[in-house]
Amino acid sequence: MTMTTRAFSSRPGATDALRFVLNLPFAYLGTALLLLFAYFTRPMLLSPLLLLLIVRQAAPLGIAVIGQSVCMRVLSLDLSIGGVIVAVSYILTSGALPYPPPVLIAICILFGLVVGLANAFFITRLRASSVIVTLAMAMILSGVVISLGQFYAPGDAPEVLKFIGQKRIGIVPIALLVWLALLIPFALFLRFSVFGRYVDAIGSNPNAAWVSGIPYIRVLTVVHVMSSLFAVASGLLLVGFVGVGSMDIGSDLALNSLAAVILGGVTFGSGKGGVLGPAVAAFMLTFSFNLLTSLGLGEPGKLMLQGAIIAVAAMAYAVRMQRT
């Protein structure tokens, strides 16, 4: 017998329609539309060889997206992905650490672990906003790398990574195999483990998860560590793909991963969402960037598209907040 009346109620019609559209995993429809569009305007993009090249190009984003999607399912965010990738590229290519590639890769993984733990610490223990914490982390990491760049400039990527990033077996790029090798086991883990159940629970009601004794802090810590480790993996692949390190490598990966997760049907706070949707969305984004380039709209078109996607994401967020 509590009061539920409010002086205002939002207009239902408009938001309902918007909500319905936003609740569809847009990536499937979007990819289909894009392929159709390409068929009529730039059919050469649809040749199997070119498609596989685009898939190879999408792999680093696709791997970063795995971590980002789990972050968002527990109502967190990871914007430090770009910073992690720049740092990884620097460790691997600058020669500042005079070790063989396998050791450097191990250092990168350790580094990802530390970044993930630091993110998680500030978010769970100090209750800081995940946006602020991870954005600050990205900025600090980029800053450190730029200042170190005066002493050792980033250079050539290790051969082993170039091999993984650029070569293929038959016509299948190795990068795609790496992507699948990370994606499929992780999807199974999320589906069947206690951890995956807790991710659903926290995503759908963090208060209830806390009050019912779910190890909330632990789950969030693991999520952020995972996200940083996926970022490291993404960085390894990207450095190999590009062949050289640089100061702004992977800088738009954080925002693109955000966009891909949202296009892939993971909405804030629903506790729902698969791993496949975001993966398809990673391909869709990469494909659309290629399409824009072939239409002569390369960089400006890319910026506009990214902006539009993030605006839609913000609206999706606002609609969800109204509902709760």
Add this chain to the structure above:
Amino acid sequence: MSKDTEQAVSGPEKASPGRTLVEFAGISKRFGSTAALTEVSLRGGHGSVHAVTGENGAGKSTLMNLLAGVHRPDGGTLRLRGDAVTLGSPQDARRHGISTIFQELTLLPNLTVAENMFLGREPLRFGLIDRRAMRRAAQAALDRLDSRISPDTYCADLSVGEQQMVEIAKGIAAEAEIFILDEPTAALNAPEVEKLARLIAQLRAQGKLIFYISHRLDEIFRFCDVVSVLKDGKHVATHPTQELDHERLVALMVGREIGTLYPERRPQPTKRQPRLVVEALAPSAFGCAVSFRLSVGEILGLAGLEGQGQRAIIRALAGIEPPSAGTVSKAGRKSGDVEHLPASIVATARAGVGFIPEDRKIEGLYLPLSIRQNVALGMLRDQSIWQRARISGNAIEQLLAKMRVVSAGSGQAVGALSGGNQQKVMIGRWLASGVDVLLIEEPTRGVDVGAKAEIYGLLREFADAGGAVLITSSELTEVLGLCDRILAVRGGALVAEFTGTEATEEQVMHAALTGGIEQEAVA
């Protein structure tokens, strides 16, 4: 019924005090299968402060919501100034001169006082809002209450007491004749209560009718001329407050037998094994430390008025709001197996103590998830996050059948269930988890009578099977009917202990109100 007032009559009304303004004639209201009100008849006249009281769930808020246009009665007639009316909406009620000040204040914090007061009925000039006229009218209404609040203040900057003042001024500005105050002192400090007392006196002097909903006895005697008591949705009595004292009023409020709603208690063994031993536990919100035992097979109740510390105690015990001091030890099923509980919710849950919160929508359930997923989460309690989730689908289905959860199947989202079924799912999650202690806040809030009986049965069964249950409840009848032992809480301290079978509502109410059993209630 004319009364001397300290304040001068400043309003223009020339209403003769006592003339009937509102009449409820045989009003009934049902929610689903629950009768919230049954043929309630009462009247309120000009220039009087009319208390409506009763235990939680007695129907007082429902009755007032009918007058406020929130609900419509299923039977009976509502008369205003002698004419039968139908109030279709809160706006409708407002047009009929009824102003409601709800417990949760409804002012918009980002608007000014004047904007809030005229929200939705702004004075217009050439189709635009006439801010000057609005400001002037707001100021006039505030002046009539001798308030110093400026109409240009943003409501976010007002204290709760001031916001209440603005809500009342809003009613004045709308020329309301009937004011409904729902538990108005709940969030006020002492000086603000004084101010409210003066406001009420002013409204009465202006010939308004004030319905004052409260179960705080001293306020009823202090502010009100007449008191109507509701119980289980029925009108028990209406008396001038001068003719009553605390004891008679309490007797009117609680006077009924407890029927077969409650499961039978097992005969009490003289010595029971303790399951939880609580020593000098000091919830951080209250200064007092409490010590008590919760025994195997027992349902223990913390009773008292709302906000007296029951919630703080049970939450400190669960580890949600870690206590500032004290220890809790838990005996396992094997004797001699004692474990100290650290003050963390994750650790208490692991140790076999389940906590069921009062607000199932915010803190209890995962509304978008299915019934099955909700219950399954309980089964994961003692599993590691890395392992494959071990969930028995059969056990879930059996549990749901046993609990008689009514749904379209266990795949249905919990958010779509009725209150009683949601409550069952929330309890079911903990029954499935294998804990042996349940800490439950308000086990049956917002639950219909049928589901109530079933929930009581489940809790009794859990206790009989070797579990231990601690509940807090603001429904005295529930505590008395269900619990083996009752601890009365007042001001964060345990003030009295009763055996469930021997306690009477009067005794517990006295202890909760005054802090002692022997003491006479102080007026």
